[in-house]
Amino acid sequence: MPPALDPQAAVVLFSGGQDSTTCLAWALARYAKVLTVTIDYGQRHRIELYAAKRIAAAAGVPHAVVPCDSFTALGGNSLTANVAVAAAVEGALPNSFVPGRNLVFLTLAAAFAWQRGITNLVTGVCQTDYSGYPDCRAATMTALEAALRAGLDSPITIHTPLMHLTKAETVLMLRDLGRLDWLALSHTCYNGSVPPCGTCPACLLRAKGFAAAGVADPLVG
Amino acid sequence: MPPALDPQAAVVLFSGGQDSTTCLAWALARYAKVLTVTIDYGQRHRIELYAAKRIAAAAGVPHAVVPCDSFTALGGNSLTANVAVAAAVEGALPNSFVPGRNLVFLTLAAAFAWQRGITNLVTGVCQTDYSGYPDCRAATMTALEAALRAGLDSPITIHTPLMHLTKAETVLMLRDLGRLDWLALSHTCYNGSVPPCGTCPACLLRAKGFAAAGVADPLVG
Numbered sequence: 001m002p003p004a005l006d007p008q009a010a011v012v013l014f015s016g017g018q019d020s021t022t023c024l025a026w027a028l029a030r031y032a033k034v035l036t037v038t039i040d041y042g043q044r045h046r047i048e049l050y051a052a053k054r055i056a057a058a059a060g061v062p063h064a065v066v067p068c069d070s071f072t073a074l075g076g077n078s079l080t081a082n083v084a085v086a087a088a089v090e091g092a093l094p095n096s097f098v099p100g101r102n103l104v105f106l107t108l109a110a111a112f113a114w115q116r117g118i119t120n121l122v123t124g125v126c127q128t129d130y131s132g133y134p135d136c137r138a139a140t141m142t143a144l145e146a147a148l149r150a151g152l153d154s155p156i157t158i159h160t161p162l163m164h165l166t167k168a169e170t171v172l173m174l175r176d177l178g179r180l181d182w183l184a185l186s187h188t189c190y191n192g193s194v195p196p197c198g199t200c201p202a203c204l205l206r207a208k209g210f211a212a213a214g215v216a217d218p219l220v221g
Numbered sequence: 222m223p224p225a226l227d228p229q230a231a232v233v234l235f236s237g238g239q240d241s242t243t244c245l246a247w248a249l250a251r252y253a254k255v256l257t258v259t260i261d262y263g264q265r266h267r268i269e270l271y272a273a274k275r276i277a278a279a280a281g282v283p284h285a286v287v288p289c290d291s292f293t294a295l296g297g298n299s300l301t302a303n304v305a306v307a308a309a310v311e312g313a314l315p316n317s318f319v320p321g322r323n324l325v326f327l328t329l330a331a332a333f334a335w336q337r338g339i340t341n342l343v344t345g346v347c348q349t350d351y352s353g354y355p356d357c358r359a360a361t362m363t364a365l366e367a368a369l370r371a372g373l374d375s376p377i378t379i380h381t382p383l384m385h386l387t388k389a390e391t392v393l394m395l396r397d398l399g400r401l402d403w404l405a406l407s408h409t410c411y412n413g414s415v416p417p418c419g420t421c422p423a424c425l426l427r428a429k430g431f432a433a434a435g436v437a438d439p440l441v442g
Contacts, residue, residue, distance in 0.1 A: 100332035111321035134374035143371045147364040153355035
């Protein structure tokens with residue numbers, strides 16, 4: 001049997017990147033108890049896991065790492081295999097798309113939450129800048145929430161505070177929450193470079209957001 | 222990019238048990254190309270993986286094993302941990318419930334199918350005898366299908382040929398498909414016993430189904 005429900009608690013699906021770091025700050029402003037879950041899916045860039053751990057420590061919240069070796073086994077994408085990241089092409093599905101990944105990760109976070117009586121999930125998916133990923137869309141999150149509610153028999157809510165924000169607005173949200181300094185510990189670059197490569201789609205998107213917000217990126221500065 | 226769609230192909234989520242074996246026979250009667258996928262989620266009873274492999278070989282279909290180490294890490298249930306299986310209690314969630322498991326397995330099967338241009342998924346979930354598992358209900362499958370369609374941007378259909386059948390009707394379906402002999406290779410027992418323990422909920426359900434169908438179980442006989 002699951003434990004009694006705790007409506008004052010939330011689980012943040014936490015990659016250690018800019019978006020989920022902003023989600024963590026958002027959740028801490030709203031819930032009495034916040035837990036972070038990072039999925040270790042065999043990402044080439046182990047620095048992501050390290051960034052997640054450091055930011056959770058800075059925030060003073062528990063950090064769980066849940067392994068998922070399925071996607072490495074399924075193969076065929078640039079985030080788990082040694083494949084060069086292609087430049088973004090308007091309208092095309094980028095080769096960094098891992099089919100089913102967000103769905104599985106959120107379901108694992110929901111299972112983790114279910115075991116602790118938590119029904120609030122927070123994820124940094126964003127439709128505005130979704131880079132062609134169908135699993136980042138609001139419609140997908142609404143459908144998945146319904147599937148999780150039915151499949152776990154629990155009143156789960158998937159919170160997506162960044163869904164309709166631009167990258168600039170996400171930067172400003174984190175600044176307004178007083179946590180911009182956490183981004184000095186974050187990781188975004190698809191190529192795993194430290195300092196960031198500055199040329200992959202993820203770096204370009206991040207730089208564009210900071211520029212538009214008129215704020216310096218503490219990771220780069 | 223995903224390959225071109227092949228409407229004449231199906232992926233069967235295949236555990237090597239009675240229900241998914243019946244689904245395999247059902248799929249072979251309907252599709253020109255059938256692939257089986259078994260999730261290795263760290264089940265205590267490795268005989269399940271062996272049964273799946275042998276039945277797929279008997280059927281002459283490809284058999285892929287996709288690992289998923291997440292649920293062992295999440296812990297807390299009788300199918301992956303060394304916990305005695307409790308007798309079924311009417312209305313209660315059995316301790317063999319693994320939150321999110323079916324949702325993740327079907328999503329992994331969908332990702333596997335997506336990579337091959339396949340949109341038909343077949344699973345042996347059954348509402349009639351669902352033992353209190355909310356992730357076996359028709360409503361859950363409908364919601365998950367919608368989430369997969371949105372998240373993978375693909376016209377996926379989850380086929381559940383056993384959803385509204387009794388165990389007896391499932392036995393008769395497999396018999397009518399001429400594949401009852403495959404069940405001599407199958408595995409059902411929650412306690413992993415060979416021959417089956419005959420007393421766990423899964424064994425009791427299987428025995429009841431064969432008795433009601435008036436058919437001898439080739440695994441027991």
